[in-house]
Amino acid sequence: MAEGPLRFRTPHIEEIPTTHSRHQPGFAWVTVKKDAADPSKAAFEVAGKKRARTTGLGQTEAQREALSARQQREIERRIRDLNSDNARDVNIPIPKQTSGGSGGAKAGKTSNTKKILSSGKEFKHYLDDEEAELARTGKIDGLERDPDAAVAQPVQRATKMPIARRIQREQSSMSGSPGPATLAHGLTLPFEPGAGTGDEEHDFDAVPRLPTMEEMQALVDAPPLTYNAARSAPGPASAPPARVFCQTCGYWGRFKCLKCGERTCSVECEAVHVADRCLKFYA
């Protein structure tokens, strides 16, 4: 008992609860178990669990929330940085063209293009303008838009049904059929449009019906989604929890630093973290 905690060189370490790790395929504990015969290793694990319980109780709910809110902000800042386009602190002047073109860099031949060329706006400004217009008028460029179009109709994920082979057969047999249906813009349906009875939901073994002319036309005519609505949505709640990695070496982040929440995989990597990077030094 007594020697357990001493195996840790620092007190800021917590073992990740195993209930959590069970959901993650390939999570590190799978491999650690292989070494369970090693007595020192076993002691290491026991010590970790004990530590988790005691330090966990020592933290107030507010402290925990503050940590996770700060971590969330940190994650968002990092994603913004990872997706930034331009050099941050370097001003790059645009060189003058030596010949041809339309003169100076900013010039502009018409009042419209003069305005465009001298605009210092960034993408986020254009996006904000458009979102504001949509919120105010329900329209973009004079056309009705649904700001939540993409998220409004959640559809059930595919289930394993022996359907597709039949569609395939049906479609291939149709590919040579004469006189396909014609849509606006000179589009033609490559198949006979569906009858649109809508009762296929009741028949589990049914071939999913092909869209009707009207449905196909509506798909082709649908306006673009807004920038925000087109963003890939989060996964279902049943998705496995996010994987975490060792900050020092990139292996699974099996241990959590209680000072800053960062993860490491081993005592060695944890020591590097504490010596060089633990946020407690910056806080």
Place this chain on the structure above:
Amino acid sequence: MPRQKQSKPPAAGLATKTLILDNGAHTIKAGYSLLNATSPPSLDNCHVIPNTIARSQRDKRTYVGSELDECQDFGELAFKRPVEKGFLVNWESEKAIWEHEFFNAGNTGLQCEAPEETNLILTEALSAPIALQRHCDEMVFEEFGFGNYWRAVAPSLSAYGASPFKGDAERPMGTPMECAIVVDVGYSHTTTTPLFQGKPLHSACRRLEIGGKTLTNQLKDLVSMRQFELRKEDWMANQIKEDVCFVSQNFEQDLERVWKGGSKDPRVVDHSIVVDYVLPDYESIKRGFARPHDPSFNARKRQLGIGGPREDLVVLANERFTVPELVFTPSDIGMQSEGLVGTILQSLEALPKGLWQAFLANVVVVGGTSRLPGFVERLEADLRTKLPEEYAVRVGLPEDPVKHAWTGGARLAQNEEAMKQLVVSKQEYMENGDVWVRRKFAGKLGR
């Protein structure tokens, strides 16, 4: 309201020559195509030009677009990019680059002698704010003076490209694929676009905010934190990524293979994944390169400059595949969005089930990041496991995934009838105005 019942734009003005300009955030893909040409367009006619103005802190020179080819020292090179988040935002710098590449081009083969006698096909990203669409149209007609113009979402052009699937019948020039999902793994982001006869089905288009630049920046951060300060070395980090990164087919297993283990349970690292990357110093070593990892004492001495010239070296192991993994598992950096496979399924779910098979059999992958080894194999395998086995899934990588959209545009520009349906002439723009042009490009006119 625009004039009604105009089934075709006046044909008078359609020029023979079309400039196809796929205006990417990282590179411009550009070149000419001729109406009614007798042979398919050649990839050699497509020029890949850095879409950036770069400034060197070392030689104090500013490089515009293809001038970067002359650059000898990419150390601490800083970049200004007209395309931000995938959208053409800064026209001041884009104009400087276009003028350099198309109007001051010398003998590169890209010189546009008479824009008024040239058709322009220009790509833009999906869901562009209207103000940016208008800016594009105004600049093309009022500043550059092109005679005819089509502003297309980039994946539309890909639908006109040659099929990446063996055994598919050859389509005539200007005929798009019947159904396709174009997965564009670009520099700024990754988009999934179902297209029906070349037209994007907008309600089913999705964007995953992980792109080539996300990966480069992630690699830069990891290497800087773990080994060597690279934070100002965008060019170098991108090259390292292109040289050594790959998409793992079994992430958990590969991660185990390169773990050193703890002090009590050391592991033997599988050196088939580990590489040494020798960083360029832009003097004796002009370009970085990878070589098999050498853990020996002598190798370490050389790093210190003992017994030979000093080398700056980084050892890359799990970085090689944890970085590209972000496209498939963005939650690895805490991003909420589903990964690429989930994003493709989101696109599918917005379509009637009766269409799924047609789209799943035609998943076309384009964009620079799709060239990472293992990308297409992993995508196909993961997609396969997420779908009922009855669906036939085909994932295809075109001959050149970077130039594929350009090639599609170049094929289209050989077909007079197809071009007439799509372009707007400068005269029409002057007569009908900017709103009319946007309606036309959105497919709301000419029924």
